Amino acid sequence: MLGVLASIIDGVLVGLVYGLAAMGLTLIWGVMDVINLTHGTMIVAGMFGLYGLASAVGAPPYLALPPVLIGGFLAGVLLYWVAVHRMVGRPPLMSLLSTFSINLMLIGLGTSIWGTALFNVEVALPGFSLGRYTFPGAHILAAVLAALIAASLYLFLQRSRLGKAVRAVANNREAAELVGIPTTRVLAITVGCGVAIAGVAGMLIGTLFPFTILSGDSYQLKSFVVTALGGFGNPVGALFAGIALGVLEGAVTPFVPVSWTLVIEFALFVLVLVVFPGGIFAARRGAL
Amino acid sequence: MAETLLSVEGLETGYGEVQVLWGVSLKAGRGELTAIVGANGAGKTTTMRAIAGTITPWRGHITFGDEDVTRLSTHDKAARGFALVPEGRQLFSKMTVAENLELGAFSKRAARQYAQRRDEVFALFPRLAERQRQVAGTLSGGEQQMVAIARGLMSGPSILIIDELSLGLAPVVVYQLFQTLKKLKEGGLSILLVEQNVHLALAVSDYAYVIAEGRLFTEGAPQKLATMPEIRKAYLGL
Numbered sequence: 001m002l003g004v005l006a007s008i009i010d011g012v013l014v015g016l017v018y019g020l021a022a023m024g025l026t027l028i029w030g031v032m033d034v035i036n037l038t039h040g041t042m043i044v045a046g047m048f049g050l051y052g053l054a055s056a057v058g059a060p061p062y063l064a065l066p067p068v069l070i071g072g073f074l075a076g077v078l079l080y081w082v083a084v085h086r087m088v089g090r091p092p093l094m095s096l097l098s099t100f101s102i103n104l105m106l107i108g109l110g111t112s113i114w115g116t117a118l119f120n121v122e123v124a125l126p127g128f129s130l131g132r133y134t135f136p137g138a139h140i141l142a143a144v145l146a147a148l149i150a151a152s153l154y155l156f157l158q159r160s161r162l163g164k165a166v167r168a169v170a171n172n173r174e175a176a177e178l179v180g181i182p183t184t185r186v187l188a189i190t191v192g193c194g195v196a197i198a199g200v201a202g203m204l205i206g207t208l209f210p211f212t213i214l215s216g217d218s219y220q221l222k223s224f225v226v227t228a229l230g231g232f233g234n235p236v237g238a239l240f241a242g243i244a245l246g247v248l249e250g251a252v253t254p255f256v257p258v259s260w261t262l263v264i265e266f267a268l269f270v271l272v273l274v275v276f277p278g279g280i281f282a283a284r285r286g287a288l
Numbered sequence: 289m290a291e292t293l294l295s296v297e298g299l300e301t302g303y304g305e306v307q308v309l310w311g312v313s314l315k316a317g318r319g320e321l322t323a324i325v326g327a328n329g330a331g332k333t334t335t336m337r338a339i340a341g342t343i344t345p346w347r348g349h350i351t352f353g354d355e356d357v358t359r360l361s362t363h364d365k366a367a368r369g370f371a372l373v374p375e376g377r378q379l380f381s382k383m384t385v386a387e388n389l390e391l392g393a394f395s396k397r398a399a400r401q402y403a404q405r406r407d408e409v410f411a412l413f414p415r416l417a418e419r420q421r422q423v424a425g426t427l428s429g430g431e432q433q434m435v436a437i438a439r440g441l442m443s444g445p446s447i448l449i450i451d452e453l454s455l456g457l458a459p460v461v462v463y464q465l466f467q468t469l470k471k472l473k474e475g476g477l478s479i480l481l482v483e484q485n486v487h488l489a490l491a492v493s494d495y496a497y498v499i500a501e502g503r504l505f506t507e508g509a510p511q512k513l514a515t516m517p518e519i520r521k522a523y524l525g526l
Contacts, residue, residue, distance in 0.1 A: 161399070168380050168391050174342055175378040180366030180394045180443065 006133035007250040013135065013143035014208065015246015019239035020146040021201035021219060022226035023153060028194040030233020031170040032088050032187055037099040038079060039223055040216025041106045042072065042195045046202025047211045048114065054121050061123050061207055065145070068203045069196050076195025080188040088187060110213040120210040142204040149200060150239045153193070157235070166190055170233070218262065225269040229280055241280070290317035290494075293478050294339070294447055299348035301338045308334045310502045311348070316447065321469065321479045323493035323510070325486045325523065331502040332482045333375050336451045339480075340372040341365045352447075367395050369446030375455065375482075377436040381425030385416055388424050388435050392442030401444060409438040412468060430461035437468070447478045454485045466492055486523040490514050498523070 025039045036042075049068040054061040083102045087095035125137025157163040168176040169186045176183050205211070205219065226245055230237030248268070249261050256264070272280065294316040302308040308331050316322040326332050337343045339350060341362040350358045357365055371392075380388050389409065393402045410417040413434045419427060424435055433453065440448050453469070454462040466488055473479055473492075483489035490496060490510035498505040498519065506513065513519050 161394075164383075164387060164391060165394065167383060167387075171380045171382050172378055174362075175374070175380060176391075177342065177362035178340065178366060178372050178374060178378070179391050179439065180363045180398075181391070182361075182363050 002131055002133065003254060004251065006130060006135070007254050008247050009130075009250075010135055010139060011247040011250020012243055013139040013246070014249065015243040016143040016146040016150070016239070017201055017204045017208070017242070018219075018222050018226055018245050019230075019242020020150050020204070021198060022223040022230065022238040022242055023150060023235045024194040024197035024199075024201065025220075025223045026227045026230065026233055026238045027153075027197070027235055028191055029227065030235070031166060031190045032084070033092060034084055034088065034095040034191075035092065035099070036079075036084075036191070036194065037096060037220075038083075038103040038106060038195075039198050040218075040220025041103050041110070042075065042198040042216075043202030043205065043219045043223075044110070044211065044213060044216040045075070045106075046072065046199035046204075047119070047206035047215065048110070048213075049199065050121055050203040050206040051119050055119075061121055062141070062145075064203055065200060068199045072196035072199030073192040075199070076192035077188050079195060080191035084187070084191055085184070107213065107216070114213050116212050116214055118210050118212050121206055123207045136208075138207045142207055146201065146204055149197065150235075153197065154236060162186075162189070221262075221269075222265065225265055225272075228269055228272050231278065231280060237280070290320050292316070293318040293353065294480065295349075295351045296335070296339065297349045297351075299335065299338055299345055299350070301334065301343055301346045301348075303334075303343070307346075308502050309338070312499065312502070312504055313348075314497045314504070314507070316478060316480045317495065318478050319473070319476050320494040321473045321481060321492055323489040323496040324480070324482045324499060325484070325489045325496060326499035326505070327523070328484065330499045332484075332499055333451055334502075335499065336372065336375075336449060336480075336482055340370060340374075340449060342372075342374075366443065369443070371440035371443050371445035371448050373433075373436045373440045373448065373450040373453075375451040377432050379424040379432055379435055379439070381423070383424060384421055385424055385427070385435055386420040388439050389416075389442050392439035393444075395443060398443045402442070405442050405444060409441055412441075412471070413438055430457050430465075433457060433461070433465060437465070441472075445477075447480060448472070449480045449482075451482045453481060453483055454488065462488065486519075 021043055025036060028034055028036045046068050049071060050061060050064045053059045053064040083098040084095060087098055123138040125141060127134040127136045128140060157167055165181045165186050168181060169183050173183050222245065226238055226241045229244060230241030252261060252264055292315045297313045299312040300307065300309050312335055324332050324335060338345045341360055345358055349356060352368060380391060389406055393399050393405060415431060416434055416438055419431060453465055469479060470492055481489060490513060493510050496510050496513055497507045
């Protein structure tokens with residue numbers, strides 16, 4: 001019994017990081033109806049940012065957070081101008097194709113540099129023991145950092161002038177222009193934030209699990225599941241849905257082979273889409 | 289007529305291949321209430337959109353003060369003192385009344401005077417003070433129009449441009465809103481009003497333009513227009 005409880009607690013910890021990753025996807029989705037298919041690769045970029053700074057340079061792993069955050073933001077702004085700007089307001093297929101192509105280029109580039117070998121970043125942190133079970137320190141710290149970043153994003157959107165402008169653009173772009181908001185700049189900043197969050201989430205995941213240049217796909221799909229659960233374009237919903245997904249993973253892992261977790265997750269994804277096409281928390285408070 | 293604040297000359301524009309305006313010219317005087325009236329589909333809203341910059345003029349010029357603003361973006365025009373209260377209100381429907389007002393004062397200049405302007409706006413529309421925390425999309429139509437006007441006023445505009453003030457509202461609400469417009473004008477605000485309700489528009493305006501089929505049909509003092517047989521027949525139902 002305690003074993004299941006421990007799995008569930010660990011699921012909450014990892015789920016917070018999944019939730020954070022999905023917030024990056026759902027933020028862009030909610031503000032401009034663009035599905036960023038480079039999302040998984042940006043998560044991987046965060047992982048390799050961590051690897052580069054921690055393993056290659058020898059810096060403490062968590063010092064990678066600020067550079068990954070800033071680098072992710074700049075990459076996101078660049079992504080906006082290259083692949084998103086002229087697709088906003090067009091049929092969704094256009095931005096799907098443009099971000100998909102960029103994604104293939106990035107993966108090709110990454111594969112030629114790093115190959116597809118498995119990378120691992122050692123994090124030496126004392127764990128927290130509960131009876132026979134020990135929660136790894138990396139899981140706890142990753143969860144705390146994910147929660148802090150998610151809370152900062154929430155406060156940014158709810159309280160700051162720029163954050164309110166982001167919500168205004170999401171709500172009604174023409175009205176936002178009318179009150180004097182430079183909406184194009186706001187969209188670029190939003191993609192910057194979304195990618196920065198994906199990168200940081202990737203960096204945190206990199207402290208938990210080994211990764212390859214191709215790991216992005218499965219995390220991107222997890223983000224889709226979380227986004228569907230949490231309501232499309234609802235960052236707060238995404239965080240809670242991330243926790244739900246983590247708990248589900250934690251709860252089934254003791255009973256089924258690991259390879260089944262993805263099957264269960266995507267069965268859930270399909271189920272949610274069929275039953276709640278707009279996502280479970282779609283219209284709740286906290287939606288963009 | 290007062291000194292010209294906003295001047296539109298030979299404006300032509302439309303949507304895609306379809307030309308809607310065929311050379312509209314008009315002027316709005318400083319401190320005056322200028323009305324544009326006309327039937328549905330005459331091009332009134334298109335004129336407003338071109339003035340505010342949400343669609344691009346094909347030909348013609350728009351001058352504001354001494355500056356040619358024809359090709360400025362909407363948010364640049366807002367920064368220069370344009371406030372458009374659009375047709376259908378276009379509120380930030382998922383945000384609260386207070387947030388809508390705050391966004392109305394988005395420019396740095398307006399943000400500094402936020403508290404003072406908010407108090408002025410609440411004095412004008414006491415109902416909004418009670419509804420501050422309410423999500424704008426849940427308000428009644430009349431209250432939403434109040435928010436739209438209040439949001440426009442929060443920027444401290446040089447000219448308030450209102451598109452279809454009375455659309456879809458109950459007569460008693462429309463009457464109150466027109467009283468508010470009069471008050472604002474007496475306070476020195478320049479207003480450009482597009483209105484389907486020709487009776488009301490002529491009753492409050494200092495000068496009026498009649499648009500028909502994308503062209504200027506006639507213009508003049510409202511008292512004069514109200515006596516013209518073709519206006520009486522076409523728009524006043526007399």
